[in-house]
Amino acid sequence: xxxxxGTTQEQLGLxxxxxxxxxxxxxxxxxxxxxxxxxxxxxxxxxxxEIPLSPRSRWDRDEIASRELSSELAATLRxxxxxxxxxxxxxxxxxxxxxxxxxxxxxxxxxxxxxxxxVGQAWSIPAEGLPDFEAALLPAAQKLTxxxxxxxxxxxxxxxxxxxxxxxxxxxxxxxxxxxxxxPDGMATLHLTTGAEMVRSIFTRANDLAASLQGLEKQQCxxxxxxxxxxxxxxxxxxxxxxxxxxxxxxxxxxxxQITVSVMTLLGHSEEPGYLEGYGPxxxxxxxxxASRAPSFTRILxxxxxxxxxxxxxxxxxxxxxxxxxxxxxxxxxxxxGCNRSAHGADLDHTHDWHLLGxxxxxxxxxxxxxxxxxxxxTRWSVAQTPGGIxxxxxxxxxxxxxxxxxxxxxxxxxxxxxxx
Numbered sequence: 355x356x357x358x359x360g361t362t363q364e365q366l367g368l369x370x371x372x373x374x375x376x377x378x379x380x381x382x383x384x385x386x387x388x389x390x391x392x393x394x395x396x397x398x399x400x401x402x403x404e405i406p407l408s409p410r411s412r413w414d415r416d417e418i419a420s421r422e423l424s425s426e427l428a429a430t431l432r433x434x435x436x437x438x439x440x441x442x443x444x445x446x447x448x449x450x451x452x453x454x455x456x457x458x459x460x461x462x463x464x465x466x467x468x469x470x471x472x473v474g475q476a477w478s479i480p481a482e483g484l485p486d487f488e489a490a491l492l493p494a495a496q497k498l499t500x501x502x503x504x505x506x507x508x509x510x511x512x513x514x515x516x517x518x519x520x521x522x523x524x525x526x527x528x529x530x531x532x533x534x535x536x537x538p539d540g541m542a543t544l545h546l547t548t549g550a551e552m553v554r555s556i557f558t559r560a561n562d563l564a565a566s567l568q569g570l571e572k573q574q575c576x577x578x579x580x581x582x583x584x585x586x587x588x589x590x591x592x593x594x595x596x597x598x599x600x601x602x603x604x605x606x607x608x609x610x611x612q613i614t615v616s617v618m619t620l621l622g623h624s625e626e627p628g629y630l631e632g633y634g635p636x637x638x639x640x641x642x643x644x645a646s647r648a649p650s651f652t653r654i655l656x657x658x659x660x661x662x663x664x665x666x667x668x669x670x671x672x673x674x675x676x677x678x679x680x681x682x683x684x685x686x687x688x689x690x691x692g693c694n695r696s697a698h699g700a701d702l703d704h705t706h707d708w709h710l711l712g713x714x715x716x717x718x719x720x721x722x723x724x725x726x727x728x729x730x731x732x733t734r735w736s737v738a739q740t741p742g743g744i745x746x747x748x749x750x751x752x753x754x755x756x757x758x759x760x761x762x763x764x765x766x767x768x769x770x771x772x773x774x775x
Contacts, residue, residue: 378462384469385460391427391445398423405734413732422733422750425726429691429747429755435725447473451481454488458495468495468503475507478522483514523549540636556590563589614683614761615641629761632686632696673702673714681719686760689745690726697721703730705739717741720759 359367402419413421428438448456448469455472458464472491479487490510495503512519530548537543546553564585571579580588598605612631618624619638628641673681681702688695700721706712717739722730729735734750743759 377465381459381462381465384466385448385456388441388445388448388456388459388466391441392449394427395423395442395446411732412728418733421729422735425690425729425733425735426749426751426753429749430753432692434692434694443477444470444473447476451484452476452488454492455495458492464492464495465500467500471495471500471504471507475504475511479511479514487511487514534632536633540640542633557586560586560589560593611644612683613641613644615645620645631683632698673719677714677716677719678702681716681721684716684743684759684761685721687721688723688726689720689743689757689759690722690729691747691755691757693723693726695723700724701727703727705737705745717743720745 398419399416402415405415405418407415411418424435424438424442427433427442428435431438431441433441448459452469452472455464455469459466459469472488472495476484476487487510491503491507494506498506515522527549532544532546535543535545546556561582564582567585567589568580568582613628613636614631615628615638616624616626619626619628619641622642625638627635627638628644630636682697685697687693687697688700700723702719703722704712704714705718705720708714712718720739720743730737736748738746738748740746742762745757747755747757749755
């Protein structure tokens with residue numbers, strides 16, 4: 355039985371058609387970007403032999419060309435370099451290994467996210483199995499959501515893959531990882547990727563403990579009883595902060611964080627937020643709570659007379675401890691374009707090289723992770739620093755990219771030796 359559609363609904367249908375048309379344009383733009391990225395890769399590889407090498411070069415021309423390509427692509431698109439590397443690999447796969455997927459993307463029949471699913475699952479399938487894999491999935495990619503397509507692709511990949519899942523698991527477990535993502539309003543997300551059985555065990559144990567606690571709270575008729583989700587999250591937090599591994603690692607170790615908070619906030623005379631290193635602003639209540647449990651304090655940043663050593667000139671190469679602390683708080687992360695690796699554990703690099711008469715001073719020092727410190731030394735990237743810790747990076751193609759420090763910090767007068775606190 356047919357149902358008539360009113361004029362209003364017909365108009366709404368036209369708007370949905372316009373949405374679908376716009377989505378096809380977006381897909382075509384992604385296809386065009388992918389083609390341009392792969393063309394840049396092929397051009398870079400073809401001209402790698404023209405790169406000049408110095409007597410001090412540790413990298414060969416191919417490695418220099420590869421790092422220059424991925425780093426400048428990342429800077430151009432304002433992406434972390436690992437994401438840019440994934441784009442390069444995806445673009446190459448679409449150009450060379452999955453032509454039908456590339457064509458469907460160019461025609462706007464699938465989204466780039468759908469194409470990424472096919473590429474991601476196809477990477478480990480032998481070349482002779484790719485045509486069947488692609489032909490089986492492309493029709494589904496035009497109808498399914500990304501999540502459902504991923505599930506279908508994973509099942510098909512298992513059927514087509516020549517290696518056993520045992521061998522692939524042994525290789526994949528080497529890529530286990532964890533990382534933190536900042537969220538709004540003083541929150542953050544901890545991501546953990548490891549073996550499926552371990553993740554299920556972690557979740558199940560936390561859920562069982564949370565259910566037990568929920569029953570206890572109900573028996574005690576507590577006010578503001580926590581939900582199961584809240585309890586599970588609290589259980590995981592407590593176990594990770596205070597837990598000990600089966601081998602005893604973690605015994606006596608307490609989690610430490612570094613916060614910046616004004617004296618007025620500590621005294622309760624101001625509601626100015628504190629600042630959590632590696633995250634950003636936190637509520638004054640959280641800052642006061644953390645400060646109340648701190649074993650010691652370092653006077654820095656929140657008072658105009660900080661006593662920070664601003665420069666030791668050419669007298670020494672090694673950076674004084676208080677200057678290192680100041681720079682770590684100023685930078686927070688590696689200062690290469692788009693890099694978000696923590697300053698903790700990174701190198702303090704002389705922007706104007708020490709061996710070229712650069713000084714050990716706050717306006718000539720910046721944190722660089724090991725990979726990007728090598729990038730500065732081994733490739734045609736160059737960098738200049740201006741007051742305030744602002745870095746201007748010039749790429750091998752002559753384009754400028756500016757990075758600013760995470761925090762603009764007050765500084766006190768230069769001191770030869772910092773006073774004891």
